[in-house]
Amino acid sequence: MSLVKKVADNSSTASLSHSMRYKRFVYFKSLIDKLNKPVTILDIGGTQEYWINMGVDSKDIKITLLNLSLQTTTSPNFLSVVGDATNLSEYANRSFDIVFSNSVIEHLFTKENQGRMAREVMRVGKYHFIQTPNYYFPMEPHFLFPGFQFLPKSVRVLLINKFNLGHICRKGNIEDARSIVEEIRLLKTKEMQELFPKSIIWKEKFAGLAKSIVAHNLS
Incomplete structure (x- = not known):
């Protein structure tokens, strides 16, 4: 495997990116373990495979996978729906315990669309956990x-x-x-704080540099 793939290739379980994603999930799980069960999660851009690989297939956690196209699901704990991250009008306020998203908000073309997604995330979720690559990390992840x-x-x-x-x-x-x-519009720490003004900003670091940024209000 090349050095580049070792660092940034999400498709490889041997890559740094995959390793950090797993560590990030461990952090996320430590936060949601404190919540009353059952827990409902809206995962924007997610797949059943991701959650299963992370060891989650519990009757106490119900996950709705929202994507531009339907995803394959084989477990009753998962529901796949088609939707738009910038317009979640089909859901009432605080419909989900948690809105979760990995590396989606940077794919929305404009700052305005990113703002729309952030507002919808905070509206439909009691809590949120939103991750995005850091603009300033030297290796562009896509x-x-x-x-x-x-x-x-x-x-x-x-x-x-x-x-x-x-x-x-x-x-x-x-x-x-x-x-x-x-x-692709990568975000900076200041921009994530502006999008999610009442959130904790947590940074994943590699070699002293922030590789990605998480905004969450799980504390």
Whole structure:
């Protein structure tokens, strides 16, 4: 395995990214273990496979998986629904005990959309636990290219159009490449605090640097 994949490839269970994701989940579980059961969770962008891999398949935890398309579920503890993270109008206020999300809020193209998601998260959940990669971490996690987020947009589009980078396959179409680049808007700590103003900001660190940022109100 290359050094890049060892650090940032979420698809590899041997990668640093996977290891940190598991440690983050252990932290999350330590917080929700204090809540009264049963617990209802809305996971924005999640899969049953993720929760099962993390050791969660309990009748005391009911998880609704909200995505742009239906996900495969095989356990009665999981429900897959189609929805939009920026508009959860189908759910009343405080419909869920917890709204949970890994690496979704940076995929919403604009700051305005990120604000809409944050407001909906805080509206429908009594608690929330929202993670996103840190803008300032040197290795961009989607394209697995050091400093990719700091390059001019035109250069990022050119690289995506010409090469296979990270989790993104080469498209061979400049407009597709531009859309991919525009989809990702990494967030800084200050921005996460502004989006979730009453939340605890918890940072995952590697080599002294914050690799990702979590906003939560589970304390």
